Amino acid sequence: MKRKASIFLVLLMVMALVVTGCGSAKPAGEAQDPVNEQPKVKVGFVYIGPVTDGGWTEAHENGRKYLVEKLGVETVIRENVPESSECEKVINDMVDQGCNVIFATSFGFMEYVEKAAQNYPDVKFLHCSGFKMADNMGVYFGRMYEPRYLSGVVAGLKTKTNKIGYVAAFEIPEVLRGINAFTMGVRSVNPKATVSVKWTHTWIDAPRAKEAAKALLNEGCDVLAQHQDAPGPQVAAEEKGVWSVGYNMDMTAIAPKAHLTSPVWNWGPYYVAQVQAVMDGTWKAENYWGGMNEGIINLSPLTENAPEGAQEAVDKAKTAILSGENKIWTGPIKDNTGVERVPAGVTLTDEQLTSMDFNWLVEGVIGKVE
Amino acid sequence: MNTTAIVFFLEAAIVSGTPLLFATLGEIITERAGNLNLGVEGMMLMGAVSGFYIGLISQNPGLALLAAMVAGAAGALIYAVLTVSLRANQVVTGLALTIFGGGFSGFMGQRLVGEVAPESIKLAFKPFVVPVLGQIPFVGKIFFQQDFFVYLSYLTAILVGLYLYKTRIGLNLRAVGENPAAADAASISVSLYKYAHILLGGALCGLGGAYLSLVYVPAWQENVTAGRGWIAVALVIFATWNPYKALIGAYLFGGLDIIGFRIQGIGFPVSQYMIDMLPYLVTILVLVVVSLKKSQENSPPKGLGIAYFREER
Numbered sequence: 287m288k289r290k291a292s293i294f295l296v297l298l299m300v301m302a303l304v305v306t307g308c309g310s311a312k313p314a315g316e317a318q319d320p321v322n323e324q325p326k327v328k329v330g331f332v333y334i335g336p337v338t339d340g341g342w343t344e345a346h347e348n349g350r351k352y353l354v355e356k357l358g359v360e361t362v363i364r365e366n367v368p369e370s371s372e373c374e375k376v377i378n379d380m381v382d383q384g385c386n387v388i389f390a391t392s393f394g395f396m397e398y399v400e401k402a403a404q405n406y407p408d409v410k411f412l413h414c415s416g417f418k419m420a421d422n423m424g425v426y427f428g429r430m431y432e433p434r435y436l437s438g439v440v441a442g443l444k445t446k447t448n449k450i451g452y453v454a455a456f457e458i459p460e461v462l463r464g465i466n467a468f469t470m471g472v473r474s475v476n477p478k479a480t481v482s483v484k485w486t487h488t489w490i491d492a493p494r495a496k497e498a499a500k501a502l503l504n505e506g507c508d509v510l511a512q513h514q515d516a517p518g519p520q521v522a523a524e525e526k527g528v529w530s531v532g533y534n535m536d537m538t539a540i541a542p543k544a545h546l547t548s549p550v551w552n553w554g555p556y557y558v559a560q561v562q563a564v565m566d567g568t569w570k571a572e573n574y575w576g577g578m579n580e581g582i583i584n585l586s587p588l589t590e591n592a593p594e595g596a597q598e599a600v601d602k603a604k605t606a607i608l609s610g611e612n613k614i615w616t617g618p619i620k621d622n623t624g625v626e627r628v629p630a631g632v633t634l635t636d637e638q639l640t641s642m643d644f645n646w647l648v649e650g651v652i653g654k655v656e
Numbered sequence: 657m658n659t660t661a662i663v664f665f666l667e668a669a670i671v672s673g674t675p676l677l678f679a680t681l682g683e684i685i686t687e688r689a690g691n692l693n694l695g696v697e698g699m700m701l702m703g704a705v706s707g708f709y710i711g712l713i714s715q716n717p718g719l720a721l722l723a724a725m726v727a728g729a730a731g732a733l734i735y736a737v738l739t740v741s742l743r744a745n746q747v748v749t750g751l752a753l754t755i756f757g758g759g760f761s762g763f764m765g766q767r768l769v770g771e772v773a774p775e776s777i778k779l780a781f782k783p784f785v786v787p788v789l790g791q792i793p794f795v796g797k798i799f800f801q802q803d804f805f806v807y808l809s810y811l812t813a814i815l816v817g818l819y820l821y822k823t824r825i826g827l828n829l830r831a832v833g834e835n836p837a838a839a840d841a842a843s844i845s846v847s848l849y850k851y852a853h854i855l856l857g858g859a860l861c862g863l864g865g866a867y868l869s870l871v872y873v874p875a876w877q878e879n880v881t882a883g884r885g886w887i888a889v890a891l892v893i894f895a896t897w898n899p900y901k902a903l904i905g906a907y908l909f910g911g912l913d914i915i916g917f918r919i920q921g922i923g924f925p926v927s928q929y930m931i932d933m934l935p936y937l938v939t940i941l942v943l944v945v946v947s948l949k950k951s952q953e954n955s956p957p958k959g960l961g962i963a964y965f966r967e968e969r
Contacts, residue, residue, distance in 0.1 A: 336762065336878035338769040366879070484917045487932055491882040492873045494913070497672060501917035504664040516877055539770055540875050653920065656927050 327565055329353070330385035331363045332376055334392035335490045335515050341534035342489065342515040342551075346391045346414075349553025356558045357565070369394025377402040381409055387564050389557070390414065392489075393458060399423060410564055410571075415460055417640050424571040426556060428583040430460070431467035432607050433549035435614055436585045436600050437531045438471020440546050441509045443593045444529050445472075448479040451502030453512045453519045455489050457655045459644040461513050466648040467614055468511055468531075473650050475599060482507060483653030492516035503528065509546070520545060529591060536586035546596075548586045556582050575636060579608055615639065621646040622653075659794075665918045666798045666911070670806060673910025675700070675864040675872070675881075677809045679888035680895060680902045681816050682728070682860030687892060688820065689853040690833040690959035693735055694750030696861050697885025698757020703728040703862025704869035704880050705761035705768070711870055712771055717780035720870060721863065728862020729855045731757055736854040740847055743963035758879065765878050773874035781805060781871045805867050812860065816899040829853060833957030836964040846964055861885070890939040896946060896954040909935050 329350075337347040343365070350361055362385055364376045373395050380388055381402070387410045390399045396416040403411045403423040411423040419425055441450050450472060454461050469481045482505060484498040495518030499510055502519075503526050511531040512519040520541035523530035530541055532548030556576065563569040576582035585604070588597055606612035617628035627646055628634055638644065645655050679696050686693045693699075707724030711717065735753050738744040785791075786800040786807070799810075820826040831839040832849045840846050868880045887909055894909075895901035916931040946954050 338762075338765060338876070338878050340770050340875070340877070344769075484920055485928055486917075487928065488882070490879070492875075492877040492880060493672075493675075493868055493884075494882070496873060497668065497914040498917045500668055501665075501914070501920075504661065504668075516873075517875060518873060521873060521875060540772060656929060 327359050327387055327561060328383070328385045329359055329361045329561060330377075330380035330383075330388040331361060332367050332373065332380070332388065332390040332392075332395060333363060333365045334367060334369065334394075336365045337363070339490060339515050340517055340537075340540065343391070345534050345551040346389075346553055349551075349557045352554025353557040353561060356554075357561055359561060367392075367395070371398065373398040374401060378405075381406050386410065387561060388412070393460065410569060412560060419571055419573060421571055424560075424574065426560075426574040427460075427576075428551060429575060429577040430549055430551075430583055431463045431614060432578045433583055433585040434464045435467040435471035435474075435607070436603055437511065437547055437549050438468040438473075439475050439599050439603050440588065440592055440596045441468070441511060441529075441531050442472035442474070442476035442479050443596050443599060444546060444591075445476065445479055445509045447506050447508045448476065449505065449507045450479055450481045451499065451505070451507035451510045451519075452481050452483045452651075452653075453495055453498045453502065453510065453514055454483050454485055455513055455515075456487060457485065457645070459640055459642060462644055462647065462655065463639060464513050465651060466646075469648050469650045470614065470619075471603070474603070479650070481511075481651050483647070483651055485653075485656070486514065489515045492518040495519055496522045499523065517541070532586070538586075538589055542589075544591065545589055546592045547588045550584055550586045552582055552584060575640075578604070620649045622649050622651045624649075661918065663794055663797050665915070667801070668914055669907055669911035670798060670802060671872070671910070672914050673906040673908075674806050674809050675867045675884055676888050676891060676909055677813060677902060677906035678864030678867065679861045679885055680891040680906055681812055681899055682857040682864070683888055683892045684857075684895065684897055684899055684902060685816060685829075685853050685860070686732075686857030687897060687960055688829055688833045688957060689850045689857075690836060690957055690962065690964070691736075691739055691850060691854055692746045692750065692961045693732065693739075693753070693854065693857065694747060694889060695731060695735055695753025695757060695885075696888050697881055697883070698754040698760075699728045699731040699858045699861035700865030700868070700881045700885045700888075701757040701761035701879070702731045702865065704865030705764045705876075707862070707866030708768060708771075708773065708869040708876055709764060711773060711777050712768065715774045715776045717777045717870075720777060721866060724862040724866030724870075725859035726862070728858040728860070728865065730858070731760075731862075732854045732858020735858070736851050739963065740850045740854070743965065746961050746963070754885070762878055765876055768876035771876045773870055777870060778874055781874075803871060805863075805871055808863075810903075813899050813903045820899065830957070833959050836959050840964075840966060846966075850964075861888075864888070887935060893946065893956075894939060894942045897956060898953075908938070912938065 331350050333343045335343040337343055367373050367376050389412045391414040393415045396418055399411050399413045400418050403420045413425055415427045416425050472479050486494050486498050488494055495514045495516055499519035499522035508528040510519045510523045512533050517537050517540045520530045520537050524541035524544040529546055530544040531546050535550055537548050538545045613633050615634035617632045618630040619628040621627050683696055703724035706727030707720045710723035711720030735749055738749045739746045781803045783803045790796045790800040828844045832846055836846045891905045894905040912934045916928045
């Protein structure tokens with residue numbers, strides 16, 4: 287009896303596979319309809335975290351949704367991809383599934399994307415936040431330091447203790463630019479304030495980010511900023527009854543009593559432009575670094591927790607940045623050990639800002655780069 | 657570091673060690689029954705998502721805790737059926753449970769995106785001062801000005817210890833883990849003991865997960881455990897299957913996990929990458945020490961990891 291039952295079960299499972307296999311084969315056949323004149327585009331997205339992280343990956347996912355809505359292209363996503371050779375497997379898998387445009391959205395994917403770009407010359411790769419390029423591998427990012435600077439202005443006006451905390455993930459140029467711009471924003475309105483940095487060495491571990499935040503609060507910080515994908519520091523600030531600056535997305539819902547504002551991403555329009563270019567056959571690998579003027583980044587609206595006069599100060603600073611009057615990285619800039627990093631009258635170039643030599647913290651930051 | 661900073665650090669170490677403690681106690685009970693369940697991470701995630709979900713809907717902290725325990729136990733039930741009744745390989749089954757739990761919490765958590773724990777639950781799990789004990793200098797601030805969950809974890813550790821070493825059922829349980837055939841001969845129901853304690857272990861893991869999602873972060877965050885379940889598995893070895901030593905181990909590991917943040921500010925001349933490695937280095941060190949001085953007390957239950965066939969005894 288038992289054996290009969292198990293044979294029956296196996297048969298049932300085989301049948302189920304066959305049936306579902308047939309089911310999925312049909313639409314694929316229809317999709318290859320020759321009526322479509324434009325080359326068929328299937329877009330893959332490689333994510334470092336879950337699309338529900340309430341931050342970095344979710345912002346990219348919103349961009350992908352915008353892309354699907356605008357162009358109706360087929361997309362494939364893979365979440366929680368580690369920055370290891372696993373990434374290579376995921377990319378190979380996506381190419382096997384027919385993806386011909388692949389967006390990889392974390393810095394640590396760089397070398398695997400580079401390798402894949404060599405292996406698959408017909409596939410277009412776009413790597414977020416890196417610096418390596420090829421004929422079929424473009425790089426894209428936003429000048430997040432611009433809204434970071436603005437959020438620093440708000441934090442600098444808000445702090446009473448003149449101690450601001452900053453929970454940061456890794457000592458890479460992207461994060462360091464953010465800390466430095468934020469600190470310069472703070473000190474543009476409050477020269478006495480300092481910014482203490484704690485490194486968590488993780489993007490997505492929310493409890494760990496919260497622990498770093500608690501350590502900062504114990505040291506007397508009354509405004510917390512973060513460069514983490516998860517909102518742990520916002521919660522810590524809310525619980526302690528102090529203030530916070532978010533990142534990636536508007537984080538008001540997570541910490542309604544603490545949140546001041548967040549520098550936010552808006553990837554959608556960029557994704558549409560790139561995929562449209564591929565469809566039109568005009569795509570070329572480029573190093574795209576969009577600023578606030580192009581809408582890929584912005585500062586979320588100030589909440590009612592923001593201090594008086596903050597809106598005016600932000601507007602003024604924003605106008606100066608948009609007009610090019612304030613380039614942020616214009617000397618004299620000293621680092622926090624007293625060494626002059628940018629001489630008076632000199633402005634750092636994009637190359638200098640993105641190179642790994644950008645490994646210093648500006649005057650006013652308490653912390654060091656390992 | 658001055659005294660206040662040290663007290664702040666130790667207070668935070670207790671909080672950071674609490675989810676580890678629940679999971680470690682759960683795994684100790686499971687392994688005492690002779691079953692190695694590597695699905696701790698999975699059961700914690702199941703508890704985390706279920707506790708959060710029910711807490712969000714019902715706004716009732718009691719129900720949320722219950723849901724977390726039931727979810728953890730449900731994960732353990734899958735494992736128990738496979739390893740006790742069907743005698744599947746325990747390591748493989750445990751790993752499968754970890755993957756399943758991760759998928760389950762991700763799937764359930766899709767609707768919880770951006771949700772924050774309701775006020776009623778935040779209020780219920782707010783830290784409060786224990787009368788008298790909380791007034792003791794230093795010790796009071798560190799141990800007795802915490803939230804309900806932390807007190808529950810102290811109590812659980814002590815109860816598990818009493819249960820294992822001072823009760824008849826605890827003695828039977830240890831017999832099942834050491835030598836199921838002998839226990840069977842003494843008319844102890846091996847399967848019943850294994851099922852009951854695997855489920856209980858799963859429920860405690862679920863509580864550990866719920867602490868992370870409901871109290872620690874209190875907003876929904878996918879994969880909130882971030883590997884803490886594996887630390888708990890290592891902690892069982894560290895504690896040499898002893899719930900009292902698990903207390904020390906959990907707070908030590910909780911402290912090691914966060915000490916990096918506390919010494920970054922004071923210019924301590926050791927790389928943080930080095931400090932981040934500490935919990936793992938300590939585990940290896942303990943493994944070496946434990947295996948060097950082999951004693952009856954420090955060795956794992958003899959029947960650990962082996963399926964019990966009555967016909968083969």
